[in-house]
Amino acid sequence: MVLRYDSPHLNIAEVACLYAGFLGLGTLKAIKQQRRGSETLSRTSRFGKEPLKIVSWWILGVALTYVIDIANLVIYALRTPNWWPHKSSVVCLVLSLLFWGIVLISCTDTSELPRYADSFFSAYRVNVLYAWLTEAVFESVFLALTPIPGDTFQGILMADHLARLLLCLFAFAIYVTYRRKRPSRDPMDYEERRMFESSNQLDPEFAQEQSSQSLPNAKKNGSKKPKINTSWIAYFKSFTILFPYLWPVKNFRLQFHVFVCVALLVVGRIANILAPRQLGVVTEKLSQNDNGVPWLEVFLFVFYRFLQGNMGLIGSLRSFLWIPVSQYAYRALSTKALQHVLNLSYDFHLNKRGGEVLAALTKGSSVNTFVEQLLFQIGPVLTDLGVAIIYFFIKFDVYFSLIVLVMTLCYCYVTVKITSWRTEARRRMVNSWRDSYGVQNDAIMNYETVKNFDADDFENHRFGDAVDAYLRQEKTVLSSLSFLNIIQGGIFTTSLCVACLLSAYKVSYGYNTVGDFVVLLTYMMQLQQPLNFFGTLYRSLQNSIIDAERLLEIFQEQPTVVEKCDATPLKVTEGRVVFSDVSFAYDPRKPVLSNINFVAEPGKAIALVGESGGGKSTIMRILLRFFDVNNGSITIDGQDVRDVTLSSLRSSIGVVPQDSILFNDTVMYNIKYAKPDASNEEVYEAAKAAQIHDRILEFPDGYNSRVGERGLKLSGGEKQRMAVARAILKNPTIILLDEATSALDTNTERHIQASLNRLAAGRTAIVIAHRLSTITNADLILCISNGKIVETGTHEDLLKHENGVYKKMWLQQANKDPSSKKFSVE
C-alpha cells in the first residue's frame, strides 16, 4: 500500500484546506481592510524585502518536493504493471504543486498589483504562515500512517514527506523566532510585530503617524480629497455610486433588454457546448456508417454554429439589444457628471484645472465600456473556461479538467505579465512619437528662423534622431507582440497536445469514442480564438478602469457649501443687506476679511473701494455664498444667507462682473440667458435701458449676430453693457457691480455709467469701483484695506479727512488721469 497515492480522502482534505484557507484569509483581510478604510493592513501585514527573499527560497523548496513526488510517481507507475494511483491523488499532487507555485509567485512578483487582486495575490505573512502550518500538519499525518519503506520508490516518497515536513516546520519556527529577536526600534520589526496583533483597532502611535502625514495634504487641498480604498471590496464598493446611472431604474423596457442580454449570454455558453457536442454526434453517426445520412444531426450542428460567437446570431442579437441600454447609461452618467461638477463649490473650480475636469468628464463612457468588457468579453471567456473544466469532468475525465485549469492559470498569468510590460513599452513608444512630432512641428512653425540660420541640415538631423528613437520603441512593441503570441501559442498548444494525446490514448484503448475525441478537440480549439485577444482585452480593461477612477474621483468630490435640509426660499421684500462682524479666510493661515460691518440700505448704492487684493471681490463672493463666512453673518431682509436655498439667493441678486464672459451664441441668446422665457420686446427694453440697443441694431445680423468665443467679437464696453442688459432683464432687487478696471474712452464710459445708473435705480446696489470718478454719487463709500473697513462715508465726507486713504487715492487718480479732474470737489 502506498499511502500517498492510495488515500484520496486525505489528499483531497489537504488540497481543500490549503486553497480554502488561503482564499478565505484573502477575503478576511479584504473585509478587515475595508472596515479600517485605510491601507494600514496591507502595509503592516506583508513581509519586508529581505525576509521575503528567504521565504521565497523556502517556498521554492517545498514546491520542488512536489516536483520530485510527481516524477517519482510517474516513474513508478510506468514501471509497475497493473498499478495506477488513484485519480484524485494525481490531481491533488498537481494542485498542490500549483498552489505552491501561486504562493511563490505571490512572493517573488512584487510588482504593483491591480487593487482588485491585491488581497489575494500578495505575499501576506498570514497566508504564507498558514500554508506552512497546514502542510506540516498533513505531512505529519501522512508520515505517521505510511509504513516503513520497502523499496526505493517508497523510500523516496518517505524522504520527500519528511523533507517537506521539516521545511515547513522549520520555516514556521525560524520565522517566529526571527521576528521576536529583532530590536523593537527597527521599523521592519515594528511592522512585523503588528502582524500578530490581530486586534482590529489601529495602533494609536501608528494612527497618529498616519494622520500627521495626511494633514499637510488636507490643508493644501482645502477640500476633502476623495480616497479610493485599496481593499478590493472597498474598491468595488466605491464604484457603486456610479451604478444608479448605469442601471435604467425607472425604465422597465430597458431592464427587460438587460435581462434578455444576460439570458443570451447564458444561451451563448450553452451553444458553445452544444456545437462541439453535436459534431461529436455527427462523427459517431458517420463512423457507424449504417444509418444513412444523418441529415438532422448535420443540420443541428450547422444551426449551433450559426448561433455561436460574437458575430453569430446570439452575439449580434445581444449587441443590438444592448444599444439602448448603453446609450441610456452614457446619457445618465455624463449629464449627472456635468450636473455634479456645476454643483461643486467655487473653490473646486478654482483649484482644479479646467482641462483635467473636462478630460475626466469626457471619459464618462469609460464606466460603460468597463462594464461591457467585463460582462461581454472577459466574463464569457472565463465562464467558457470554467464550463470546460466542469463539462470535461462530467463527460470525460478529471485529468482533462486539470489540463484546462492549469492552462488557464498559466495563460492568464503570463499574458497579464507580458501585457503589463508591453503597456509600458507602448507608453514609451507614444511618447517618442510625440517627441518626433514636436520636432517636426517646431521646424515648420519656425520656418523663418530655420532659414535665417541656415539650419535645414540641423533640423533634418534632429528629426532623424527623433524618428530613430521612435522606431526603436516601435520595434520593441512589435517584436514583443510576436513574443507574446508565441508564448501564448506555446502554452495553449502544449495543453492541447496533452489533452489530445490523453484522449487518443483513451480512444485507442476503448475507454472513449472517436466522437469524444472530436468534441474535446473542437471545444478546446473554440477556446483559443477569444483567448488570443486576452492581452488586448486586459489592456483596454485596465485603461477603462483608470478612466472610470478619474470620473469616480469627481463624483466623490463634495461641495463645501451645502444647502441646509430645511433651507427656505429667500423672500426679498426691501433688499436690505447687512454684514455683521463678518470674518473670512480662504486658507485658515491667511485671513482675508476681518470684522466687516455694514448695512446696504434698500434702494441705495454702496461702493467698495480700496487697494487691489484688499478683499472687495471676496465680499461679493460670500454674499453670493460661493463660500461660507468663518465668523459673523450676512443677512438679506433679516434672513441669513446660510438658511435660504442657494438658487433663490442667487436668483435674487443680479451680478455684472468686471469682465463679462458671453456664450458663443447670438446676442439675443446671451441677453435672454438671464430670463429664458422673456419676450423679444422685454429684451429690447432691457437693451435700451442698458444703452446698447442702437449699437446691436448696427451689427450685421442685429440681435441674431453671433458674439464669438467668450464674446470676443464684442468690445469690452459692449460686453459690459450686454451684461447690464442681462441684469436689467433679470430684474433683481439687489445688484452687485464689479466695474471694469481698464480705462475706457470717455464716450463709452459715459454710456456705461448711464446704463449702470439705470440699472441701479430703485435697487440696492453694491458696487466695486476701481475708478473713484464713477462713484462720487454713491450713498455710502466703504474704503477697504487689508480686509478691514478703514473709512466710511460719502464722497464729500471722505475728502474732508486730510490724511485719509480715500483722499490719497482720489488725488492719485486725479493726477494720473487728468480727465477725472472734472470730478474734483469744488
Ligand SMILES: Nc1ncnc2c1ncn2[C@@H]1O[C@H](COP(=O)(O)OP(=O)(O)OP(=O)(O)O)[C@@H](O)[C@H]1O
Ligand atoms: N480662491 C482664493 N483662494 C485663496 N486666496 C484667495 C482666493 N481668492 C482671492 N484670494 C486672496 O484674497 C485676497 C482678497 O482678494 P479679492 O479678490 O477679494 O481682492 P480685491 O480687493 O477684490 O482685489 P482686486 O481689486 O484686485 O480685484 C487677496 O489677497 C487674494 O490673493
Ligand SMILES: N[C@@H](CCC(=O)N[C@@H](CS)C(=O)NCC(=O)O)C(=O)O
Ligand atoms: N495575442 C495578443 C495580441 C492580440 C492582437 O493581435 N491584438 C490586436 C488588437 S485586437 C493588436 O493589434 N494588438 C497590438 C498590440 O498589442 O500591440 C494578446 O492577447 O494581446
